[in-house]
Amino acid sequence: MADRIIVADDHPLFREGVVRNVKRLMPNATIEQAASVAQVWQLAKAGSEPRLIVLDLCFPGTHGTAHIADLRQAFPRTVIVVVSMLERPSVARQAMAAGANGFIGKSVAAGQFCDTLLAACAGQALVCLADQPALACAAPVPLTPRQQDVLRLITAGKSNKEIARALGISPFTVRIHVSSLFKALGVGTRTEAALRGLGL
Template identity: 50%
Template sequence: MSGRIIIADDHPMFREGMLRTVQRLLPGTEVQEAGDLDTVHALISDDGDIDTLILDLRFPGLTCLSQLAELRQQLRRTTLIVVSMVDDPALIDQVMALGADGFIGKNIAPEEIGQALLAIREGEVLVKFAPSGLLPLDTHTLTARQQDVLRLIAQGKTNKEIAKALDISPFTVRIHVSSLLRVLGVSSRAAAAVRYSGVG
């Protein structure tokens, strides 16, 4: 049985829209739907690898973030994408620190959701939501480590290459990248690099 994609959301209209997006972008992929956490666990216990789990942050049965951490431990090889109407940067940081591969806001255009989905599946650490505004970049507001990570992103380095250069784990790099995207008010590494070059 090939890898599966699970869309876990209790809003039927959003689930249907995401289902159509996935089927259009990834034809031939097996897509399963879940309206609550019990159904997610039942699908996980089935045979076959789960390629991607698209999970609503406000989801029946998901009552605390520790459950998100448990899912991450259970699905080590699965791409975990959190979707939500929430746009609280501190909460998004928490979600990413717990091991989510990406965060997609439900308030962005459907086409952008599709692009973000593909980018995260290809290994891009992505936080994509509609920010309230783009603040001018002042690198002095970044920590020394964030500045190091941003400089290496601007050089086109991957997370593994950044981890090696700074002698830290790829997981720690992912947390730094997530935090950087939030601080810079951008949604991708490429956009962060552009903002960096604009300052340099």
């Protein structure tokens, strides 16, 4: 079965340009287009888990990176690459902390876009902004899916009680996961863990 790829942007002309580049890189993939976050969810749930979602950061009616975090939780194996006109390192860090595998500025050259997209699909975590070399985030540490969830929520500044509510588990279980996460990352505090989650 061909890989499923979703390209999501509310600007049709830009979206078509991304689709053309993705087709050139992955000619055998099935590429679907979405103009809204709602359409992304509709397409993503309609079949097998997507191999890749190329996603704008800003859609009408969305704020911040919540839609990235929600997609990451629902589709843990999907590569999510954010492409945004907000080309600031702080914005890129927020997107990566929410669960994106890569962040690409909309004003980068097509070659940089393609190279970063392929690197993200190969397992690298990269931020690529215009006039800057691609920045590799910290090498990913092998974490269990639950540890990844906990790290994402710690990085978002959530307390153990808030993490427990978000994941539907008890605060005691959260403490166990936090302890094992600290050991896996080689850190001793939530701040250090959050910095690792941000790729710093």
